Amino acid sequence: MRIAIDTGGTFTDCVFEREGQLCALKVCSTPRDPTQSILSVLRSIGASKQSLLRHGTTVGTNTLLERNGARVALVSTEGFEDVIAIGRQARPSLYDWFDGPLPPLVPEKLRFRIRERIASSGEILRRPGARELRRLAGLLRASKAEAVAVCLLFSFANPANERAVETALHGLGLPLSVSHRLLPEFREYERASNCAVNAYLAPIMGSYLARLETAARKEIPGARVSVMQSSGGIIAARAAAQEPVRTILSGPAGGVVGACDVARRAGIERIITFDMGGTSTDVALVDGVGSGPVTTRESEVAGMPVAVPMLSIHTVGAGGGSLARFDAGGALEVGPESAGADPGPICYGHGVTPTVTDANLLLGRIGPECFLEGGLKLDAVRTRDYFDENRGLMTDFKALAAGIVRVVEASMERGMRVVSMERGFDPRDFTLVAFGGSGPLHACALAASLRIPRVLIPRLPGALSALGILISDAVRDYSRTVMVLPGSAEIVRAFLELTRRGARDMRREGLTAIAVRSVDVRYAGQGYEIEVPWTKDYVSRFHRAHRGRYGYADEQWPIEVVNARVRMIARAEPLRLRRRPLHPGDGRTAIVGKRPVFFHRAFERVPVYDRARLQPGARIAGPAVIAEYSATTVVPPGCIARVDEWANLAINIVAKPLSARH
């Protein structure tokens, strides 16, 4: 049995396959100990023995965003302790004197030095002395550090000194993050940052994943736990615990993989993904789902470079559970603080501060009765009371609710601009794939503002990230810097070694994998490489790619092969989804009632459809509300929703005339 569980700040979503059927389950998260909600899910779905449990987690992201990770000590080559603070000596915004970088993860008193040096050739100029290593261990012990990062100059060229430090520090019993193991590539600041981030997350992620694995095994004998990586591939929980830096965008990556799968089936090539959960919203642009989402090795998370592969995802600090309040100047603000699962929004019965979900309830956009199919009853009366109490200068609770929706949609819109317009893409050329618990509520309004012509709401939108995790391949990446001329036997030797290591690791996980080989190539003297597949004609492929990307190529110039890369891929079993025949109709039989819903300036009585009863081919003209187990879709006046043969809702958007914009 394959089970995927995506834990968010507010809800935990689960998708599993039972007898060829895809099922979903949503429960409230237990942020203090996420394993609790996972165990309750496993119990209620009756997971069978030997199940494969795949997990998406926000523990890493939240730790970085909230800056509540471990107390990290960093060991650097003497003279370079401040590199982690100086960074690249550049400022983040060129024309703003008041902007500034966040303080570094490692404060001055936790930066330690060791007298050692490797030359650029890899030659050891000075080995760390035994006495100094002992002294270092003592200083680290006294520093009360909870994790240690080690990043010495040129360790990618010769790891000997880093290994010596590693050995000397083993006795501390602290998680060690050693730069050449995590990322054997040049540029000391980026490598140190990547290493420090890993150390910052290691104690928290390590104990969390260990707890999860133990608990899961107790519940399901023989269970195998693996974790989604930011790159969109799965790795074993044990490997993730050692390299938590690879899991920072674990959950959001699942959403992007899931959205690509849905779009591919629906025959859509260019998408913007819009994953609005309870706490935050993730937005990504995929220009060609056929070739898959783009990964980058030059990400920044919370202002720090992270150099392991990640999908390009932009996170907005607002979601359905985001708290609304008036700031000192009287302006309405929504997020980034969230009601989370505890106390949750007012309508869940415990919260007292208005949230986006509460606003949606009061505006009739979500119904009290059909949330989680009645598994959670929403209290509208209680919500209205608190809104009246907190309405500030607004005329009434409705005005406050409408204001909250407008404000949160404005911040979502900014996020979408970042991934589209700010990268030179015109949203008009894309389809918005909206999911997460709250995505379908706001998708049409956002699409109209950005003039996105079409919205796609997948089946089980609340669980799409979990679905993406379920269908992701297990992937492990290996690389080695070779720095040789083309044709060198060293390349072949590197591939042999990397493939052997990869195959062994995958076998240990019980996986059969294929190895995909590639090389990073550049003209001798350049600082960046182009990755090309390892084929007979890789050199001419490089010249071609270089001309296309950079406007020139010269076949006479010497080239060098910098890295050999092997990606081990164990393909996940594809989902066997059935394409269903289209039966044109108006979906009338799926109407379960009518209720007043607020659009623009007033309430209108609109039909409420039960999505589960809609047949492929049904065409619904807005205004309408389409409710289902884990989400609600709002179809504004003028928009037309159609159910496609994969049971997605495809909605054509009419652009709002400019005068009607908020």
Next chain:
Amino acid sequence: MASPPHKSENFDPVELAVFKSAFHSIAEEMGAALRRSSFSPNIKERRDYSTALFDGAGCLVAMGEGMPVHLGSMPMSVRAVLDALTLERGDVAMLNDPYSGGTHLPDITMVMPVHLRGRAQPAFYVANRAHHADVGGAFAGSMGPAREIYQEGFRVPPVKVVRRETIQRDILTLLLHNVRTPQEREGDLTAQIGTCRIGARRLESLAARYGFDRVARNMAALLDYSERLMRVELSRWPEGEFTAKDFLDDDGITGRPVEIRARISLDPHRASARVDFSGSAPQAQGCVNAVYAITCSAVHYVFLCLLPAEAPRNAGLMRPVQVIAPLGTVVNARPPAAVAGGNVETSQRIVDVVLRALAQAAPERIPAASSGTMNNLAVGGTDFRTGRPFAYYETVAGGMGARPGLDGISGIHTHMTNSRNTPVEALEYAVPIRVRRYSLRPGSGGAGKFRGGDGIIREMEFLSPAELSVLADRRRFRPYGLAGGAPGAPGRTQVLFKDTWRELPGKCNLQVEPGTILRIETPGGGGWGKRDLSSRNRRRQGR
């Protein structure tokens, strides 16, 4: 002439946003192409370059996140090219002459027209400028204490380096024969040409999609939009004249301080400003002379910083701001004055002076002086590992001036530059230098209610015999504090050879033996506000 505010009310706000971002992202994409395909550490690692887009008349439409010092000077390069040459489809013009569109000789600029089908005249232009590690002349690295421009390197007026898609080997070879590291230069210059093509290609496809008229209309609308933003800002400032002065330590030749004066007239009713540098020192004997383009850049930079962060950087911004700099002064030099340091040192001091004047008008918005020097280091020689010549250039960051309400940031480039450091792991691979220390310089930031950022200490050992040039300032006149804050610590430069430390002047050139160690300590930023008990007990913010 300044145009009236609100002249194009009929724009579509969404379309304006789309095009603003599209233009900016083309400029950024050109920057990424240059960084990823160039060869010298100064371009690929330190990103000492700028990329920009221009309309058919040569007005700046968008600039990438490059060097602020190129802000006002890139348009003058395009202007100079248009005055000197008729560009045809597939041509690329090259120049570095500060007296015809350049800044200082190491900055080589390429300009390419974008021709659209059915139009005889270029529809747009793209340009990029990169700082080359050597362009010949008397001093390795072409950043030495020269007396006239002829000693500073090979001077190129606007010429066609590419004609109809064909690189002009004769022109390129002429240039390459006059520089110390021809191979690296050829690579970087080719990358600059490729970068032009990338920008042109992206503009062509934008025009193919939307049509020329729509693209051009939005370019014009964006210039007007920027102008409106600037006028709204200027209408909020108090009316009056505000004057200030500051000094460069010396010009590297005479040892005498060089004064820069500014008188700023703010007119909120007409929503305009005038910055007049009359009374500044006559052009200097040494290389600290700035050409007019640089003085404009410095003023543009300061006024741009007053706007919201997302304001588009284009020609419209400066319509309401007039810059007056008398010819023959250090802020508007005449040939054959040497100018290598004008771009990097004098530009920073001009910013300091303009800020000091503005601080009188709105003290709560202006930071204290930042380090005020780029601490330029140029090195050349023969690499003992390969037997081949090398040239290397870098600048070292300092402390940022304290801001009203915030400490200054330590070890960061400020104002007219934003070049990165060269990673030690890239530097030692490329040239025979070993970095021994790269750290913050504790206590160098000026005290105050808010403290100035600390400078940096950088130590390098030379492994081959080498020639060094240092161009640095703020060794004597320290970065000022504001509102009662103390000035930052001055910078210093020393060399260690055979166990003896020797102090070097701010601007100098010397030959060193292998094993010599150079130590540069960069100035801290000035403090802001009087220091009181609470600020003494407060821990430093940030790094």
